Amino acid sequence: MQGVAVAEAATQKAIAYANERRQGKASDFSGAGMAPIVHHPDVQRNLLTMKALTQIARAISYSCAHAIDLARVSPGDQAAHWRDRANLLTPLAKAFSTDIGVDVASLGVQVHGGMGFIEETGAAALYRDARIAPIYEGTNGIQAIDLVARKLPLGGGEHVHGYIAELEAIADEVRTSNLQGFGRTAEALDQAFDDLTEATRFLQKLLADGRLDEAQAGATPYLRLISLAAGGAYLARGGLAQQSRIALCRFFAENLLGEVSALKERVIDGAESLADAGKALITA
Known part of the structure; x- marks a missing residue:
């Protein structure tokens, strides 16, 4: 806090x-x-x-x-x-x-x-x-590794997908609410949750295959990805409960939530280039 x-x-x-x-x-x-x-x-x-x-x-x-x-x-x-x-x-x-x-x-x-x-x-x-x-209290890089390595496997790997399904239900509520002002919020949330699901299953597959270094390479962008996607849903829930909050929800969905797609690309495609470039840093 x-x-x-x-x-x-x-x-x-x-x-x-x-x-x-x-x-x-x-x-x-x-x-x-x-x-x-x-x-x-x-x-x-x-x-x-x-x-x-x-x-x-x-x-x-x-x-x-x-x-x-x-x-x-x-x-x-x-x-x-x-x-x-x-x-x-x-x-x-x-x-x-x-x-x-x-x-x-x-x-x-x-x-x-x-x-x-x-x-x-x-x-x-x-x-x-x-x-x-x-x-302090665990650097945020360590928190991200903990999320990917220890928390994504919870419930046989299905708990996180149950959480994503709850977030997707909020997007459906926005779509069917007929409230004015949400703009493209539902569509933006749909895309974010698709990206989140793809990135999540990709990391879970790496863990299952024992490719821990590659999974850790995507941990920090993944933590931001899931947080932004969940945050979009939470803002939408606030807008559904109180119409004065809809404008901020729409601003976030149409101006900031698109970062999720870029983060997904970093999770899925970033490990090899990170490892190759990182070799030049090592002198010890």
């Missing part, structure tokens, strides 16, 4: 500053003088990226906590199911959330411009404080 907390603080601070700082003209600003920078599309994109990623990191962390609670109080097979779910989501909650803390704090510095680089605004302090979180 440290990553979530830093990301939330950085987002709130950046939005407030963007509504105060004035620079340039904006077509939708009718006031006197220069427009607050929040009116500029590039600044809006940064702020919406911060907001969406923060909400996703929070949703993943809450989902993990929810699974831990249900594993503690559920009977028999239900408890085993929720233990597997908590185990699957734990590396996501730790690694993705702390990576997002760094990413969002960095965007916060960018929104502040030169004022973000100095200590006066506090934006730089958030960025500096966020940077330790991906390192």
Whole structure:
């Protein structure tokens, strides 16, 4: 939750500053003088990226906590199911959330411009404080390897696919909701889940064949891939529950979720080039 907390603080601070700082003209600003920078599309994109990623990191962390609670109080097979779910989501909650803390704090510095680089605004302090979180309590690289090597095989390799099926059901709800404003969200989610399934089965096959080094080469991009795909579904669930959240969900689906396809390519096709280029690094 440290990553979530830093990301939330950085987002709130950046939005407030963007509504105060004035620079340039904006077509939708009718006031006197220069427009607050929040009116500029590039600044809006940064702020919406911060907001969406923060909400996703929070949703993943809450989902993990929810699974831990249900594993503690559920009977028999239900408890085993929720233990597997908590185990699957734990590396996501730790690694993705702390990576997002760094990413969002960095965007916060960018929104502040030169004022973000100095200590006066506090934006730089958030960025500096966020940077330790991906390192301690198991570096995020180790969390990614744990996800691939130990968590994907849970339940004979089927638990993760049950989780993906739950996410796919949310895309179906969006498609049949008839709510205005979702745009291409359902289609973007469908593509993300197809990519996630392909990458997951590819890594599971590598593990089954004993090709652990190749599986580990794709571990870090895979952790981000599954987190972004799940995050898109969580944002959609929020939009289905509260229509004021639909616009952010659509922004994420149509502007950021496409990264999943590139991450899938890194998981599936990146190991050989990584190994070949890595040989030049070794002197010990």
